[in-house]
Amino acid sequence: MEKGLRKNSLLFGSGIFLTFGLxxxxxxxxxxxxxxxxxxxxxxxxxANTMNRLANMExxxxxxxxxxxxxxxxxFKDGKLVYDRYARGYxxxxxxxxxxxxxxxxALIAARAIDAGKFxxxxxxxxxxxxxxxxxxVLDAFHMSTGIRFKEEYSGIPVxxxxxxxxxxxxPSVGFANYTAMLPQRSDVRPGDHFYYSSGDANxxxxxxxxxxxxxxxxxxxxxxxxxxxxxxxxxTFEQDSAGTFVxxxxxxxxxxxxxxxxxxxxxGGKYKGETIIPAWYLKLLNEVAxxxxxxxxxxxxxxxxxxxxxxxxxxxxxxKLASEYPNLPxxxxxxxxxxxxxxxxxxxxxxxxxxxxTDKGDPFxxxxxxxxxxLRAYLEKEKGIVIRGAGDRDGKATxxxxxxxPKKDKGKTKxxxxxxxxxxxxxxxxxxxxxxxxxxxxxxxxxxDDLKQSxxxxxxxxxxxxxxxxxxxxxxxxxxxxxxxxxxxxxxLLN
Numbered sequence: 001m002e003k004g005l006r007k008n009s010l011l012f013g014s015g016i017f018l019t020f021g022l023x024x025x026x027x028x029x030x031x032x033x034x035x036x037x038x039x040x041x042x043x044x045x046x047x048a049n050t051m052n053r054l055a056n057m058e059x060x061x062x063x064x065x066x067x068x069x070x071x072x073x074x075x076f077k078d079g080k081l082v083y084d085r086y087a088r089g090y091x092x093x094x095x096x097x098x099x100x101x102x103x104x105x106x107a108l109i110a111a112r113a114i115d116a117g118k119f120x121x122x123x124x125x126x127x128x129x130x131x132x133x134x135x136x137x138v139l140d141a142f143h144m145s146t147g148i149r150f151k152e153e154y155s156g157i158p159v160x161x162x163x164x165x166x167x168x169x170x171x172p173s174v175g176f177a178n179y180t181a182m183l184p185q186r187s188d189v190r191p192g193d194h195f196y197y198s199s200g201d202a203n204x205x206x207x208x209x210x211x212x213x214x215x216x217x218x219x220x221x222x223x224x225x226x227x228x229x230x231x232x233x234x235x236x237t238f239e240q241d242s243a244g245t246f247v248x249x250x251x252x253x254x255x256x257x258x259x260x261x262x263x264x265x266x267x268x269g270g271k272y273k274g275e276t277i278i279p280a281w282y283l284k285l286l287n288e289v290a291x292x293x294x295x296x297x298x299x300x301x302x303x304x305x306x307x308x309x310x311x312x313x314x315x316x317x318x319x320x321k322l323a324s325e326y327p328n329l330p331x332x333x334x335x336x337x338x339x340x341x342x343x344x345x346x347x348x349x350x351x352x353x354x355x356x357x358x359t360d361k362g363d364p365f366x367x368x369x370x371x372x373x374x375x376l377r378a379y380l381e382k383e384k385g386i387v388i389r390g391a392g393d394r395d396g397k398a399t400x401x402x403x404x405x406x407p408k409k410d411k412g413k414t415k416x417x418x419x420x421x422x423x424x425x426x427x428x429x430x431x432x433x434x435x436x437x438x439x440x441x442x443x444x445x446x447x448x449x450d451d452l453k454q455s456x457x458x459x460x461x462x463x464x465x466x467x468x469x470x471x472x473x474x475x476x477x478x479x480x481x482x483x484x485x486x487x488x489x490x491x492x493x494l495l496n
Contacts, residue, residue: 053383057375060368062087067361068341068368069454071096072256075376076353077386079264083379088359088447090256095237095441096357098252098259099338103202105227105262106238106248107142107310110205111282112226114138118212125181128208132181136191138208141201142285142309144301145292147191149184150200153300154362159421163199167250168428169421172494175243176200177207195293197301199249202310203241206248216244224489231265231272233258237440239491250339253440253491256355259344263353266334266346285309286334294319312337314391327392327399328373340454341365350388361454374401427460427481428496431473434462435483435492439469 061070062085071090075083090096098105114121121139125132125146136146151162158164162183165171171179180200213219223246228236236258239251254262265271266286270278278286289306294317297303304325306313314324314333324331330347337343341358354376358365373390377398380386392399430452437448445464452459460473469485471492481496 053379057372057379058085060372060375061085061356065364065368067364067454069359069361070341070356071359072355072357074256074260074353074355075380076260076264077380077384078351082384082386084256086256088450089443090357092257093255095235095253095255096259097342097436097441098254099250099340099342100199101259101336101338101342101344102238102248102250102252103199104311104336104344105252106202106206106223106246108262108278108282109223109227110142110209110248111279112277113209113212113222115279115282116226119208123208125204125208128211129177129181129204131178132204134185134191138205140191141204141208143192143290143292144195144197144201144307144310145192145290146198146201146204147186147189147194148180148198148200149186150180150196150198151300152196152198152200159425163249164425166200166203167247168425168432168494172242172428172496175207175245176203176241176247176249177245178243180204181207189296189298193292194296194298195290195301195305195307196298197305197307202249203245203247205310206246210245220244220490227277230275230277231258231261233261235488237489237491239436239440240486240493242493242495251436251491253436256357259357260353260355262336263344263346263355267348267351267353269348282309286311287313287315287332289313289315289317289319293317308334311335324391326370326373326390328370328377328390328401330389331391333391339363343369352388359451359454371401374398423460423475423479424481426456426458427473427475427479428494430456430460430462431471431481431483431496432492432494434464434473435469435471435485438464438471439485440491 061073069088071088072086073084074081113119119128119138121137123138125136125138125141126134134147140146151160153161159169166176166179180203209222210219213222223238224236228234233254237253239247241247265277270276270283286308288308290308293307304322306315306317306325312335314326314329314331314335316323326333329345330350330352332349333345333347335343335345341356341360341363343354343356345354377388377390380388390398433452434448437443437451438445449459460475463472470482472480472482474480481494483492483494485492
């Protein structure tokens, strides 16, 4: 222990760069559609003469590119599986963390509450969240346009990023929504007239949902009664913060098949087994670029992202004269995107659903997305006889994928005093994510450590109490972070 602590202190003294990210592939259960599960190894279900095309696509997903660790990749056409592959201990029935895909799913849940009259899109946030002082409405939060000065950046050492502060540093003591609500408003923009991607805005929506509930029990069960149960996802996990508010920004756990089912729900116009799950008015908003995106994407957020309501579209941004971001995806594609490479894509016109789940080291796969979409189209057309129309097609031909350019890492600027928070960030992140990995995902300790090495340069010491279902992480005996498993539905909560 003493030797380990001495080693850790030397690493901190040298100002180690912390990347907040947060081998072999194997055959696994596969799905034939969004409901059924069968079995069969890849080599037996792909004819030999298709393997070359397959290899081009799989080299991007499973070819050991630096920092890229695909856990699952599934493609559905017309509700039927046309491709799946799993890796690193995952299969069709094992849950995976959503990261920011949770924003899209949580917003669908909130839309159900709005449709039931629990609150309205035009409601001012201050009506439901007294600590907020501003003019933003609930719809502004859906559009990522509240004007709250929330810093969603991960360059350098991310202890000065509000996303990090909210999830692991200051947010656990006050609640994630209250942390966001107490931040100052921007002075250079007004709510609704801009776009800035903010995990804080997503959690404000979940706080409004909580305040609109009749009691704690109804709130805690609402995601299931309103959404998950209706989609036959009774074992879904949706974690809360220490204040008892669902973490809509980040923490939903579903199986690969269940993520695909949500994609199919969107592709099917919001209906599942004859029941309307996504209200028509929300489906319309889902397929419209937000007004603030048309006007002004603020520095620090993607200028090409055609955001709608807690979700990304593939539509052009006419207000700023930008074409569709992904020319080899259908124009009507809806994208749920999450940290570490999570991706669900749904196209109603092509009845196409694509799912990628991963534990990448940061976001190294982002530059490869365009190449993947191009290779996927080629594989489907040449080897499966499935022709997919892309938003950028000319004369029926696909747009060639651009050369992959790996962006240079920006170390950013961090105040010297912020470095002192690095140990707390690391032990808090480790305690929370290790708790969820072991008790929600039910992965082995070795698998969990391998996963967390993609987010942390070194791992803190940990104590796992399997009887009480608690995880404690520390670098010294004086400083500890603790996460506690609440239940199969509510998962783990960071308490420090």
